[in-house]
Every structure is written in structure tokens, then in C-alpha cells.
Amino acid sequence: MSINTANEIDIVKASSSKIDTVDFENLVFGNIFSDHMLTCDFRNGAWEKPVIKPYEPFLLDPSAKVFHYGQAIFEGMKAYKHEDESVWLFRPDQNWDRFNKSAERLAMPEIPSSIFIDGMKQLIDLERNWVKKGKGNTLYIRPFMIAIGSGVVAAPSTQYRFMIILSPAKSYYQGEVKVIIADHYSRAANGGIGAAKAAGNYSAQFYPTKLANEKGFQQIIWTDDATHTKLEEAGTMNVFFRINDTLYTAPTSERILDGVTRKSLIEIAKKQGIDVDVRSVLVSELVDAAKNGSLKEVFGAGTAAVVNPIVGFSYDDTYYELPKVENSFASQLKEKLTNLQYGLETDDFGWMVKV
Amino acid sequence: MSINTANEIDIVKASSSKIDTVDFENLVFGNIFSDHMLTCDFRNGAWEKPVIKPYEPFLLDPSAKVFHYGQAIFEGMKAYKHEDESVWLFRPDQNWDRFNKSAERLAMPEIPSSIFIDGMKQLIDLERNWVKKGKGNTLYIRPFMIAIGSGVVAAPSTQYRFMIILSPAKSYYQGEVKVIIADHYSRAANGGIGAAKAAGNYSAQFYPTKLANEKGFQQIIWTDDATHTKLEEAGTMNVFFRINDTLYTAPTSERILDGVTRKSLIEIAKKQGIDVDVRSVLVSELVDAAKNGSLKEVFGAGTAAVVNPIVGFSYDDTYYELPKVENSFASQLKEKLTNLQYGLETDDFGWMVKV
Numbered sequence: 001m002s003i004n005t006a007n008e009i010d011i012v013k014a015s016s017s018k019i020d021t022v023d024f025e026n027l028v029f030g031n032i033f034s035d036h037m038l039t040c041d042f043r044n045g046a047w048e049k050p051v052i053k054p055y056e057p058f059l060l061d062p063s064a065k066v067f068h069y070g071q072a073i074f075e076g077m078k079a080y081k082h083e084d085e086s087v088w089l090f091r092p093d094q095n096w097d098r099f100n101k102s103a104e105r106l107a108m109p110e111i112p113s114s115i116f117i118d119g120m121k122q123l124i125d126l127e128r129n130w131v132k133k134g135k136g137n138t139l140y141i142r143p144f145m146i147a148i149g150s151g152v153v154a155a156p157s158t159q160y161r162f163m164i165i166l167s168p169a170k171s172y173y174q175g176e177v178k179v180i181i182a183d184h185y186s187r188a189a190n191g192g193i194g195a196a197k198a199a200g201n202y203s204a205q206f207y208p209t210k211l212a213n214e215k216g217f218q219q220i221i222w223t224d225d226a227t228h229t230k231l232e233e234a235g236t237m238n239v240f241f242r243i244n245d246t247l248y249t250a251p252t253s254e255r256i257l258d259g260v261t262r263k264s265l266i267e268i269a270k271k272q273g274i275d276v277d278v279r280s281v282l283v284s285e286l287v288d289a290a291k292n293g294s295l296k297e298v299f300g301a302g303t304a305a306v307v308n309p310i311v312g313f314s315y316d317d318t319y320y321e322l323p324k325v326e327n328s329f330a331s332q333l334k335e336k337l338t339n340l341q342y343g344l345e346t347d348d349f350g351w352m353v354k355v
Numbered sequence: 356m357s358i359n360t361a362n363e364i365d366i367v368k369a370s371s372s373k374i375d376t377v378d379f380e381n382l383v384f385g386n387i388f389s390d391h392m393l394t395c396d397f398r399n400g401a402w403e404k405p406v407i408k409p410y411e412p413f414l415l416d417p418s419a420k421v422f423h424y425g426q427a428i429f430e431g432m433k434a435y436k437h438e439d440e441s442v443w444l445f446r447p448d449q450n451w452d453r454f455n456k457s458a459e460r461l462a463m464p465e466i467p468s469s470i471f472i473d474g475m476k477q478l479i480d481l482e483r484n485w486v487k488k489g490k491g492n493t494l495y496i497r498p499f500m501i502a503i504g505s506g507v508v509a510a511p512s513t514q515y516r517f518m519i520i521l522s523p524a525k526s527y528y529q530g531e532v533k534v535i536i537a538d539h540y541s542r543a544a545n546g547g548i549g550a551a552k553a554a555g556n557y558s559a560q561f562y563p564t565k566l567a568n569e570k571g572f573q574q575i576i577w578t579d580d581a582t583h584t585k586l587e588e589a590g591t592m593n594v595f596f597r598i599n600d601t602l603y604t605a606p607t608s609e610r611i612l613d614g615v616t617r618k619s620l621i622e623i624a625k626k627q628g629i630d631v632d633v634r635s636v637l638v639s640e641l642v643d644a645a646k647n648g649s650l651k652e653v654f655g656a657g658t659a660a661v662v663n664p665i666v667g668f669s670y671d672d673t674y675y676e677l678p679k680v681e682n683s684f685a686s687q688l689k690e691k692l693t694n695l696q697y698g699l700e701t702d703d704f705g706w707m708v709k710v
């Protein structure tokens with residue numbers, strides 16, 4: 001069945017839904033996908049008509065540029081269901097904007113909001129049953145773009161595919177998160193692509209993260225690659241540090257992803273009267289603060305992980321455990337953010353967008 | 356037709372060849388592929404049996420890790436036909452070794468030489484007609500590995516596909532090559548993946564290269580990302596500088612690809628009695644040498660481009676043109692290297708390997 005909708009998206013519906021086979025209480029992050037996906041190709045200098053159709057594999061030529069030159073970018077978002085069954089997105093304009101910045105940095109075409117945002121809404125509208133009520137339940141949204149043009153010559157593709165796939169998800173990390181402060185490996189170069197949500201930034205972290213995992217740490221907090229003295233961000237989260245009662249986080253830069261959760265938490269914290277200082281925190285400051293007891297909290301912030309308290313960090317082979325804090329900033333901010341997202345508090349910021 | 360050969364590679368032959376449709380005199384680099392490819396999957400912790408079969412597109416899940424996290428590496432090699440119709444590879448062990456180093460850095464499985472080298476030989480043996488005689492004619496070989504496991508969670512895949520595809524090729528660059536010296540954008544971070552032939556390293560260069568192209572330059576010579584004072588390499592070539600009669604090239608490092616052409620030229624140059632100094636050349640040295648006339652040559656070296664003279668460079672908005680040199684090091688070294696590769700001189704180094 002193919003319906004050409006008002007805003008020019010073709011919809012081909014799946015003949016049946018696999019939703020009844022899914023155990024929504026025991027989800028592994030990013031493992032199960034909903035019945036439909038959106039796909040839209042860029043050819044001859046223009047985006048073609050998007051299609052919503054059954055989730056399925058697709059064919060690519062072995063010489064497709066995405067395989068050889070890593071021309072691939074993505075976004076990570078979530079849909080939330082409120083008590084009245086309505087479905088909402090959180091600041092989708094921010095992700096759309098960042099997607100286009102990533103596209104520019106990777107020499108890929110920008111995409112209009114009529115495809116990125118309106119297409120996403122239509123897809124999610126079709127998949128409303130996949131969004132479950134109750135805090136912690138979400139439908140994770142993965143828009144991405146890959147170079148599908150063929151040819152093994154290191155130059156931008158002329159053909160691209162934009163897709164949106166959906167995966168029901170609970171929280172990203174299970175259990176405690178301990179981190180290592182990077183002192184050799186790095187995530188991003190000055191003048192590199194660290195600020196883009198580019199596929200290549202992630203595989204670059206797998207090996208160092210594996211080494212960290214082997215030592216019993218879940219994540220790495222990256223430092224600047226030139227001196228390894230400034231704390232930057234984690235693999236899929238920005239990072240906040242609470243020293244005494246001030247909340248610090250690094251300014252975004254060419255090397256750091258401009259996280260939507262990060263910028264939202266900064267606004268929420270300020271509104272709550274928390275003292276926020278956006279500046280680079282030095283590794284030496286962190287270690288000193290941990291030693292003299294002024295370091296109260298470290299936490300990660302990102303769409304997938306939401307707000308993720310870090311229980312301790314290792315630097316230079318010494319492990320520093322963080323204190324257990326009553327009424328932590330992390331829990332206050334997480335509460336406020338998720339209340340907004342799940343419609344449990346009025347959205348004074350105007351961040352929520354209805355599907 | 357499926358034949359299980361002695362060394363455990365299944366061969367499925369194409370029903371017909373497309374070779375007669377190819378204009379071997381007018382090839383665009385990396386655009387046309389031979390009739391067959393090799394493919395081999397890694398699952399459950401082991402490499403399965405490789406298959407040589409007709410070149411064709413293949414299916415991947417939209418959540419395949421290569422699309423989202425850029426877990427993808429490759430190599431670039433060439434096959435050469437000698438006058439007696441025999442077909443040869445140039446130092447394939449070096450590419451195999453580098454491929455496995457790239458694999459380790461990207462948390463991908465290493466591949467045995469029985470698949471990488473023996474599989475390659477069998478594939479090329481089947482495609483001998485695609486290797487044309489005469490200097491400049493080659494069959495470009497592209498081994499690559501991609502993460503095919505599904506799931507949108509930033510962690511290494513458990514499933515991979517190794518493939519070899521073949522493309523008849525003449526030279527990579529046509530016309531003059533002018534370069535810009537990087538003063539803002541960078542190719543690689545300290546502690547990053549610059550030394551790996553990882554897909555993500557290439558798309559990262561597309562945007563800055565596009566900016567360079569718009570100013571009339573074909574390539575960028577990258578500098579260290581921290582200070583932009585040290586000359587490193589170009590996008591797909593290592594770089595040599597001749598100041599007076601000494602040949603300089605940067606030492607390989609975490610940021611620089613350990614090029615097979617580079618290391619071979621160093622050996623050839625030394626044998627020819629050329630004074631070679633492997634050390635970082637500063638941008639300021641290059642500019643000074645250009646100004647005082649001691650800079651005689653700059654050239655790139657890589658499998659695709661072979662030895663590629665650079666006619667001038669731009670730094671800080673000033674363009675420095677290189678002199679035209681009689682009997683240049685670039686042409687001497689290229690002559691010697693290609694003579695070896697095409698069997699026109701005895702291979703004292705023992706670099707050539709017969710298919």
C-alpha cells in the first residue's frame with residue numbers, strides 16, 4: 001500500500017507488525033528496530049522524495065564511499081510518551097541544526113527540515129505504539145546519512161542516503177560508571193572533526209575504550225590531544241564537574257560535540273540557581289579537588305545516557321572515588337529534565353515539540 | 356559453478372565478462388571494477404571460508420555498525436604485468452601488516468595472510484586479463500574490512516566482512532599538483548587514528564580539501580594539529596622535500612601513515628647515493644628554502660599517485676612556485692621504482708611477488 005501524503009512523503013506500510021515479539025521490559029540498547037524506517041536519497045544535486053517503508057536491509061555496491069572513506073554522520077534523539085498518550089520530541093531543531101553542521105564538515109549535502117523533522121514526525125506518528133509510557137521508556141531515534149555513490153577515489157560522493165530508524169530503549173548504561181582520564185589516546189584533533197557527529201569519531205575510540213574496559217572502566221574522559229591537560233568530554237556524553245557548589249563543563253569547540261543535553265542542563269541549572277561556569281577544567285584541578293574533598297560530583301550528559309553519575313575516575317594509575325552526595329546536582333537536573341520530557345512539569349523553555 | 360580449491364576458497368565464476376566494454380585507454384581512477392571480488396565474513400570469533408564470486412552489490416541492515424560508527428579500514432595496492440605476461444604484486448606483506456595494524460587500532464579482528472595475500476593472488480589470477488602490459492597500466496587492488504554487525508550502540512561489532520575488489524587504473528592525478536600547507540584544519544590527532552588506514556581519516560579531509568580546490572589547489576599538506584609548524588603528509592601520499600641535495604621526509608608516527616611507497620623510495624634513494632634525512636621539516640624551513648632558492652623539489656609518494664611532483668605550494672596566502680629541475684630526484688626515483696614494478700630491472704630488494 002503506497003500513500004502519497006500531503007507533504008510529499010510516500011508511505012509503504014508493513015503487512016504486519018513485529019511489536020508483539022518485543023519484550024519492552026528487557027531491552028538491550030539499540031538492538032531492536034520498529035516496523036518502519038524513513039529513507040531519502042540525494043542524487044543529481046537534489047533530495048528525492050522521502051519514503052517511509054518497512055524496516056529492511058538494502059543493497060550497496062562494494063565500492064560505496066561510506067565503506068572506504070567513512071562519509072557518514074548521524075544524530076541521536078528520543079521520543080517520549082506523555083500520560084495522555086501524546087508523543088513528543090525534545091528540541092528536534094537542535095539536532096537538525098547539528099546534523100547539517102556535521103554534513104558541512106564532512107562535505108555532505110544539508111537536509112531540509114521538511115525531511116529531517118517533518119519526515120521524523122510522520123514516521124513516529126506511524127510508530128506511536130512503539131513509544132511506551134512511563135519515565136525511562138523512550139523510542140530512540142537514529143537519523144543518519146551515508147555516502148552511497150560508488151568509486152574508490154578519495155573524494156566526496158555525489159550520492160547520499162538519509163535514513164531514520166527507531167529503536168525502543170531504556171537507559172544506555174547499566175550499573176556504575178567509572179572512567180579513565182585519557183593521557184595518551186585522543187578523540188579529536190584541533191581542526192579535526194570532533195565537533196561533528198561523524199561515524200569515524202566513534203570507531204576511533206573503540207580500541208582505547210577496550211583497553212579501559214579491560215582495566216574495569218566503562219568510559220574514557222578525553223583530554224585535549226596536544227597536552228592532555230584539559231578535560232573535554234566522554235565518548236557519547238559531555239561531562240560536568242561539581243567542585244564545591246559550582247558546576248563546571250568545558251566550552252564546546254572544534255574538538256567537542258555541542259550536546260543538546262549539555263546545553264539544556266546548563267539552562268536548567270542556571271534557572272535552579274546553581275552556579276554554572278563554562279570553562280575548561282584542568283586534569284590537575286580535578287585531581288586536586290578530589291584530594292582535598294572539594295570535588296563533589298562528576299557526571300555525563302547525553303541523549304542516550306541522560307544524566308549519568310560517575311562514581312570514580314582513574315588518572316596516572318591512581319583511582320579517585322567520588323563521595324556519595326545527598327540531593328546531588330546530577331539527580332536534581334535529571335529529575336527536572338525528565339519531568340519536562342515526560343510532561344510531568346510545564347515546559348517553560350518551550351523545548352518540547354508534539355508529534 | 357562452484358569450485359572448492361585446494362586452499363579452501365570457494366570460487367563462483369561470472370557467467371560472462373564485462374572486460375570488452377571497458378576502454379582501458381580512458382580510465383577514471385577507481386570507477387570500474389573487474390568481474391569478480393573476494394568476500395569473507397568474520398562471525399562467532401572466526402573467519403569463515405572466503406568466496407570469490409561475481410562483483411555485485413550486497414545487503415546490509417540499516418543499523419550496520421559501519422554506517423554509524425565508521426568501523427572500516429582499507430588498503431591500496433597494485434598488480435603489474437611484465438612483458439612475459441606474468442603478473443606481480445609489490446611488497447604485499449607490507450600492506451597485509453599495515454592492514455592488521457589498522458584493524459587493531461579500530462578494534463577489528465586481524466586477518467591471516469592465507470586470506471589477505473593468498474586470497475588476493477587467487478582473485479588476481481582469475482582476473483589476469485584485467486592487468487594490462489605497459490608502464491602506467493595497473494590493476495588497482497582494494498582490500499577492505501567493514502563492520503557488518505547491527506545495532507546502534509557505540510561499541511565494536513562482533514561481525515565483519517573482508518573484501519577485495521579490483522579496478523583497472525592508470526595514474527591517480529592528472530595535470531599539475533599545487534598544494535596548500537594546512538594552518539587550521541588537521542588530518543590527525545596525537546593519540547588518534549592517523550597512522551591507520553581508517554575510512555574516517557579520509558572523509559575528514561574532504562571539506563578542507565574542497566576549500567583548497569576552490570582556491571585552485573589539488574591537495575593539502577597536513578601539519579601537526581597542535582602547532583601547525585611541522586610538515587606531515589598529504590591526503591593520500593607521504594611527502595618528500597629536496598633542499599639542496601638532501602631529501603627530507605617526516606618520520607612516521609601515530610599521526611602519519613607508514614607508506615609503502617615512502618619506505619621503498621627511501622631505500623632506493625639511499626642505494627642511489629642520495630642523501631636522505633628522515634626528520635620533521637618545519638613549515639618555516641620550507642618557506643625559507645623556497646625564498647632562498649635551496650628548495651629544489653617537493654613530491655608526494657603513494658601507491659595510487661606513484662611519485663607525484665608538486666609544482667608549488669601556498670602558505671599564509673603566499674604562493675611559492677618550485678623551480679623546474681633537470682634530472683629531478685622525483686623522476687629518478689619514479690623511474691627506478693616503476694622499472695622494478697614492471698620487471699624492467701632486476702629486483703635486488705626482493706620486493707616483487709609473483710601471482
Ligand SMILES: Cc1ncc(COP(=O)(O)O)c(C=O)c1O
Pocket residue numbers: 076233234235236237238257258259260261262301302303304
Ligand atoms: C561525542 C558525544 N558527546 C556528547 C554527546 C551528547 O550529545 P546530546 O546531548 O546532544 O545527545 C554525544 C551524543 O549523543 C556524543 O556522541
Ligand SMILES: Cc1ncc(COP(=O)(O)O)c(C=O)c1O
Pocket residue numbers: 431588589590591592593612613614615616617656657658659
Ligand atoms: C594518508 C596516506 N598517506 C600516505 C599514503 C601512501 O601510502 P602507500 O605508499 O602505502 O600507498 C596513503 C595511501 O596510499 C595514504 O592514504
